[in-house]
Amino acid sequence: MEEVKLMKGNEAMAEAAIRAGVDAYFGYPITPQSEVIEYLMHEEPFKRTGMQVLQAESEIAAINMVYGAAACGKKAMTSSSSPGISLKLEGISYMAGSELPCLIANVMRGGPGLGTIQPGQSDYSQAVKGGGHGDYRLIVLAPSTVQEMADFVDLGFELAFKYRNPVMILSDGAIGQMMEKVILPDQKERLSNEEVIKRYGSWATTGKPETRSRNIITSLDLKPERQELHNIHLQEKYKTAEINEVRYEEIQCEDADYILVAYGTSARISQKVVKLGRDKGLKLGLLRPITLWPFPKNIISKLADKAKGFLSVEMSSGQMIEDVQLAVEGKAPVAHFGRMGGMIPTPSEVLDAVEKEINKI
Amino acid sequence: MTTAVITPEEIIKKGKIVFKKTGLMNDATLSYCPGCGHGVAHRLVMEVIDEMGIGQDTIGVAPVGCSVLAYEFMNVDMQQAAHGRAPAVATGIKRVFPEKYVFTYQGDGDLAAIGTSETIHACNRGENIVIIFINNGIYGMTGGQMAPTTLQGMKSSTSPYGRVVETMGHPLKITEMVATLPGVAYATRQAVHKAKLVTKTKKALIKAFENQRDNKGTSIVEIVSNCNSGWKMTPVESNKWLDENMLTYFPLGDIKK
Numbered sequence: 001m002e003e004v005k006l007m008k009g010n011e012a013m014a015e016a017a018i019r020a021g022v023d024a025y026f027g028y029p030i031t032p033q034s035e036v037i038e039y040l041m042h043e044e045p046f047k048r049t050g051m052q053v054l055q056a057e058s059e060i061a062a063i064n065m066v067y068g069a070a071a072c073g074k075k076a077m078t079s080s081s082s083p084g085i086s087l088k089l090e091g092i093s094y095m096a097g098s099e100l101p102c103l104i105a106n107v108m109r110g111g112p113g114l115g116t117i118q119p120g121q122s123d124y125s126q127a128v129k130g131g132g133h134g135d136y137r138l139i140v141l142a143p144s145t146v147q148e149m150a151d152f153v154d155l156g157f158e159l160a161f162k163y164r165n166p167v168m169i170l171s172d173g174a175i176g177q178m179m180e181k182v183i184l185p186d187q188k189e190r191l192s193n194e195e196v197i198k199r200y201g202s203w204a205t206t207g208k209p210e211t212r213s214r215n216i217i218t219s220l221d222l223k224p225e226r227q228e229l230h231n232i233h234l235q236e237k238y239k240t241a242e243i244n245e246v247r248y249e250e251i252q253c254e255d256a257d258y259i260l261v262a263y264g265t266s267a268r269i270s271q272k273v274v275k276l277g278r279d280k281g282l283k284l285g286l287l288r289p290i291t292l293w294p295f296p297k298n299i300i301s302k303l304a305d306k307a308k309g310f311l312s313v314e315m316s317s318g319q320m321i322e323d324v325q326l327a328v329e330g331k332a333p334v335a336h337f338g339r340m341g342g343m344i345p346t347p348s349e350v351l352d353a354v355e356k357e358i359n360k361i
Numbered sequence: 362m363t364t365a366v367i368t369p370e371e372i373i374k375k376g377k378i379v380f381k382k383t384g385l386m387n388d389a390t391l392s393y394c395p396g397c398g399h400g401v402a403h404r405l406v407m408e409v410i411d412e413m414g415i416g417q418d419t420i421g422v423a424p425v426g427c428s429v430l431a432y433e434f435m436n437v438d439m440q441q442a443a444h445g446r447a448p449a450v451a452t453g454i455k456r457v458f459p460e461k462y463v464f465t466y467q468g469d470g471d472l473a474a475i476g477t478s479e480t481i482h483a484c485n486r487g488e489n490i491v492i493i494f495i496n497n498g499i500y501g502m503t504g505g506q507m508a509p510t511t512l513q514g515m516k517s518s519t520s521p522y523g524r525v526v527e528t529m530g531h532p533l534k535i536t537e538m539v540a541t542l543p544g545v546a547y548a549t550r551q552a553v554h555k556a557k558l559v560t561k562t563k564k565a566l567i568k569a570f571e572n573q574r575d576n577k578g579t580s581i582v583e584i585v586s587n588c589n590s591g592w593k594m595t596p597v598e599s600n601k602w603l604d605e606n607m608l609t610y611f612p613l614g615d616i617k618k
Binding site: 023024026052054056057058060061062064065066067068069070071072074076090091094098193205206207208209210214215216217218219220222 | 416417418419420422423429430432435436437438439440441442443446449450451452453454455456457458461478479481482
């Protein structure tokens with residue numbers, strides 16, 4: 001039977017992790033996402049499903065614990081907020097290089113540096129362009145509701161294991177902290193050790209039986225010829241993900257003259273802007289990327305054939321706008337509206353910005 | 362004068378074997394410098410795991426440093442960890458596979474400099490793992506820079522006039538430090554540059570893995586080793602120097618048992 005609850009985004013994600021059959025969560029407290037580990041410690045999932053929860057000594061330790069568990073073929077995740085994600089990037093790069101599946105949630109706050117504890121979206125480039133060292137990609141999911149905070153845990157792990165690659169949920173302090181109705185997913189069984197060996201024994205370090213050669217998890221290859229081949233393999237994998245995994249939502253784009261592009265909290269606000277604009281007779285539409293990588297460039301390119309202009313709405317100085325511009329390919333003007341440092345834009349100020357841009361066309 | 366001649370048949374006769382190739386060591390050529398202690402330490406770890414019959418249930422963690430390629434030589438499932446992070450990686454493994462044997466193999470830069478936090482906190486949680494710590498007082502892999510365990514006055518490429526403790530800090534006795542933690546079941550310091558010490562080190566490793574089997578908490582086995590290349594000595598000179606200098610500051614024996 002459907003279980004409906006009123007929950008914070010962070011709590012919904014934590015509960016969804018238990019229900020997704022996650023084997024281990026490793027984390028370190030940081031505002032505005034500490035509710036994730038608090039909820040898990042309170043729920044004691046080790047009693048419910050056997051899921052392990054551990055408060056690490058640092059974000060660095062937490063991501064490396066994820067590395068160790070993921071390399072065993074287990075479902076492992078961590079969560080943090082912007083400054084903590086910066087610390088995790090070393091481990092994320094190693095996991096991408098070693099092709100390890102895992103889920104990392106970034107409940108973004110404003111930066112740079114210690115910045116603020118209020119919501120932000122200024123880690124877009126860090127999340128979708130790599131962030132850590134080396135040529136790698138994360139599959140990045142951007143929830144805009146508490147429901148999606150819950151739903152993207154299972155989806156995230158599905159994609160992580162499908163591509164043997166880290167997946168990031170890129171949320172923000174508003175989605176993490178606000179309470180909404182959420183339909184909780186059904187409880188999935190955690191995989192038994194036998195099932196883990198059956199599914200992932202070809203690569204995971206599950207203990208070497210005599211029937212196979214040893215499994216090694218490493219991102220190192222001192223021979224450049226082989227390291228290049230490994231990189232080519234990674235790039236081919238990313239290309240496959242770019243073809244298969246693009247997700248987005250179109251809101252009133254069919255007849256739109258002017259299109260807003262926004263994700264997460266900015267998408268929630270932009271949805272209101274579309275309504276306010278339409279009430280005034282402006283044909284506005286919203287394209288909401290659900291996967292920030294792979295970015296929904298084909299649909300934006302298609303929309304650019306008709307639309308007279310685009311506005312990238314972000315709680316940053318303008319990071320996603322670069323991807324929107326690349327997708328639009330100069331077919332229409334692309335502008336940016338954003339607030340920074342933890343400030344959340346109001347629908348009316350976004351609408352003002354839209355009207356200004358429309359007047360320029 | 363007559364010379365006793367031993368035929369090959371006599372040598373391999375059952376019951377006469379005093380040493381054989383370790384089952385869990387691969388045939389790969391070791392990447393270590395001739396004279397280095399890593400080879401003996403590798404062999405001992407694999408010998409202990411082999412003799413305990415736990416190879417199928419063991420997952421090892423290789424560090425960054427000279428032993429970054431340890432997974433090439435050890436015939437068990439292995440993970441390579443980021444610099445210093447091996448105890449956190451081992452924690453992740455042990456938490457999802459509590460029934461497996463998990464060990465880290467780390468050098469002094471990895472364990473006692475960049476990984477100090479991971480080392481101390483894994484020990485403080487009493488993670489049921491074995492930490493094998495090779496202390497040769499220098500960064501070998503990167504070409505002989507100063508390590509946290511470099512002795513006072515000892516020359517390295519980043520302390521070319523000798524380590525000055527007033528500005529560079531004192532050599533760190535991290536095994537003594539973690540021995541104070543309740544989570545640590547066993548902390549010992551051994552060496553492998555003499556046959557007698559090799560036997561002792563093996564005993565220490567057996568005890569460490571038995572502790573893990575019996576869920577006793579963290580066991581750390583420090584092995585004071587040489588680095589003839591980094592110390593710019595011949596292997597023989599380096600072993601003598603180790604005996605006369607390293608072991609004075611880092612005395613051998615059990616620190617906690």
